[in-house]
Amino acid sequence: MTKNEKQEIRAEVKRRRAEADPEKLHGDSLKIMERFTGLSVYRESGLLLAYVDAKREVETRLLMERAWEDGKTVAVPRVDGDGIMHYYMIESLRELEPGSFGIMEPKESCPLCKAEEGLMLMPGVAFDERCRRVGYGGGYYDRYLEKHPGLLHIALAFEFQIFPEVPSEPHDILPQMIVTERRILRPEGCV
Numbered sequence: 001m002t003k004n005e006k007q008e009i010r011a012e013v014k015r016r017r018a019e020a021d022p023e024k025l026h027g028d029s030l031k032i033m034e035r036f037t038g039l040s041v042y043r044e045s046g047l048l049l050a051y052v053d054a055k056r057e058v059e060t061r062l063l064m065e066r067a068w069e070d071g072k073t074v075a076v077p078r079v080d081g082d083g084i085m086h087y088y089m090i091e092s093l094r095e096l097e098p099g100s101f102g103i104m105e106p107k108e109s110c111p112l113c114k115a116e117e118g119l120m121l122m123p124g125v126a127f128d129e130r131c132r133r134v135g136y137g138g139g140y141y142d143r144y145l146e147k148h149p150g151l152l153h154i155a156l157a158f159e160f161q162i163f164p165e166v167p168s169e170p171h172d173i174l175p176q177m178i179v180t181e182r183r184i185l186r187p188e189g190c191v
Contacts, residue, residue: 005167009126009134016160017056025158028181029059032156036179037066041152047073047118049087049151052096052104058156060121061093068092075113077140078105085140087113120145120153122175126161131175131187132168145173152176 036042048067053060064074068091075087079100088106090096099105122141124133133155135141145153155175159182168174178185 006134006137009163009166010137013125013161014055020056020158020160022056025056026059028158029062031181032058032158032179033063033066035181035184036063036154036156037070039154039177039179039184041119041154041177045072045119045152047075047113047115049075049077049113049118049120051121051123052076054101054103057123058158060156063121063156064090064093075115075118076106077144079140085144089113116148116150118151120151122153122155124155124157124161124175126163126166127155127157127175127178127185128163128166129185130165131155131178131185132166133172133175134166142171142173154179156180 042048048064050060050064050067064076067074073089074091075089076096077085077087079085088110089112090106090110095107095110096104097107122133122145124135126134141153145151153173153175154177156179159180162178162180162185174187176186
């Protein structure tokens with residue numbers, strides 16, 4: 001598959017998101033959260049590295065609220081002036097402000113997360129049943145996971161983001177599991 005095919009998939013998912021009923025997206029986000037929080041890897045982890053949902057993604061803010069209720073530490077990413085993504089710990093959604101690409105990020109006063117073990121939510125535009133992923137094109141998560149291999153990384157997605165096949169490249173780091181409103185996908189040999 002070519003770079004052009006990735007662009008076509010991104011455009012198709014953008015269209016699907018735009019056409020999706022907001023109430024259904026919210027209801028499906030709740031189903032995904034319940035499925036995800038029922039996983040032993042969630043229950044056993046004290047740290048959730050989450051991204052802040054934007055552009056009609058699965059509502060990770062709900063999941064962050066749940067993680068705090070469950071006594072977990074939450075960290076979210078910010079792309080700093082060096083162009084590198086770092087995670088910072090937050091104790092509430094009030095510690096977020098608009099940042100790069102119009103996405104909410106932790107304020108500069110938030111402490112850097114230095115943990116090498118934890119549970120990371122890995123965003124993506126599209127996935128397939130073998131857990132291959134088409135991201136947003138920046139490579140931030142692949143680079144972060146290369147440097148932090150001890151993190152367990154799971155993607156959350158709506159069923160309309162799952163394709164029969166998506167392009168992947170040798171350097172891509174695949175999610176170890178994908179949780180949708182209807183099922184959990186695991187590549188062979190993973191979690």
